Amino acid sequence: MPHDHSHAHLPQDANARRLLIAFSVTAIFMLLEVIGGIISGSLALLADAGHMLTDAAALLVALLAVQFARRPPDAHRTFGWLRLTTLAAFVNALALVVITLFIFWEAIMRFRHPEPVAGGLMLTIAFAGLVANLLSFWVLHRGSEEKNLNVRAAALHVMGDLLGSVGAIIAALVILWTGWTPVDPILSVLVSALVLRSAWRLLKESVNELLEGAPRSVDIAALKRKLSRAVPEVRDIHHVHIWLVGEKPLMTLHVRVVPPHDHDALLGRIHHFLAHEYQIAHATVQMEYQPCSGLDCDLSQTQPGHHHHDHGHNHSH
Template sequence: MHNNRVSGGRFLAVTILNVAITIVEIIGGLLSGSLALLSDAFHNLGDSLSIVLGYFAQSIAGRPENHRRTYGYRRAEILAAMLNALFLIVVSVFLIIEAIKHLHHPEHVNGPIMLTVAIVGLLANLISAGLLQGGSHHSLNVRATYLHVLSDALSSVAVILGGLVLTFVNLPWLDPVLTIAVALYIGYEAIPIIHQTLSILMQSAPRLDYDQIKQDLLGIDGVVNLHHVHAWSIDEHRIIFSAHLNCQDMLLSQVEEVYHQAEQILETKYGICHVTIQAECLRGQDEELFDTPPDRQSICE
């Protein structure tokens, strides 16, 4: 299991940087009349809240299993990632609506102020992204927070380009157009995180080669069939797997060896970290991988 966690000190540093950027950009946006700058400021304010949420989610996820949470609290990070990504979508929609309004009623923008503030914002966002970058490869929660900061950096680049142009040329429509472009990018980056977190929360089956798993387990001496298979994810790293194995009539000590071999195959070849196997002799021997026996259907219904 991965343990590349982002320290509380880094989360705090990123939060302080985002709050500072927000204050500077609000002042700069009001002075320059730039919607892109004001939009980026409120985006940064939301980021600060998201970073705090991400930190607390990571702290909660590290708690050990107990009698109430037998799989632990790891899905706290998944929930935080989904909330952060949903917030990004809401921000994107809001920015697009405001930008369209400004396209219909363009306002003069002070290019030099817009440019100066955007450069400060870009530097701070790049530092924040650097602090979070390592953990973004191993945690959806940190990745969502990292994307917040990265989208801010991209937004700052767009605002810098806009500021450069507006310093020399009066193009009132450029500021809202840049805002729409940044908003579309933010939404584009957030959608895959929402999809992945929803799949985990809905206990969708992870992408495994189930036919090959069946062939591998049938290769164990004494195993004659595999059925009633279930697989789901606790988070983006931990896959849970359960199945019924039909075995030849054998001693319990021999069944334990079958368990051991099955667990080794599932862990080393498929990255499954938690395996539950029920051994049976004749019961369910004609069933398919995912078919539920009639007696179980009546109980579940």
């Protein structure tokens, strides 16, 4: 095959292996919790299974990101398959919102008409879930020295899920000791609230990326100011577009500069600034020597012409 490069010992392979182990463990125990929740009649177990589903989905998205990042771009997909992970995250988040709302509704029904809960079975499965989460977290945490964003994010998901398992264990113990079954829907609502929070954040981030929104970590106005200070030859910056493709920031911008003695060296300094200050490794920079006079010089400005000329004069010293 033409694309068979020597990737055998890259850190991505170790990350992919960790993610696959953690995903397998989480998915198996999620199914166990679903079955156990139905048999024991525990809503807290089902809520924790919902939380484990968030983790399984997050681990799967992270695993897909590692795998698809390796696929080279082609003539039809010039960015490769990276955006597929964002689409998966969006679908995952929508599904989680629906599951959480179902658990909330079921909890309200349980308060009105309490149902018996098999505390012993519930405790056994909740404890097994806790062990599974600890195992997944340990596997993922060993990969954190490589500072892989996907692995770290997945480890945080699993750490959050530990709370769900602890909640289910507490509910089971209360039922075994006191027979007070309303603790089950109460804790299921608390766990579901955690799931809803994660799902809502994931939904916002994935929608922002699908709509080509700028990363929230980047302040474009501040970027313009800093670039003008870092590279004194820069007189004006316009047509700035920044977006994400599979967590990778991409950027295009026009810069009006003082005609340089060494065009490539100046371009290199601009790229170096973007890579080191904002971790933007892929930027398309168009250098210009004349002031921008078109109405669309800056899409974010209502009166673009005045802004750019003022900006130019500020640096003419």
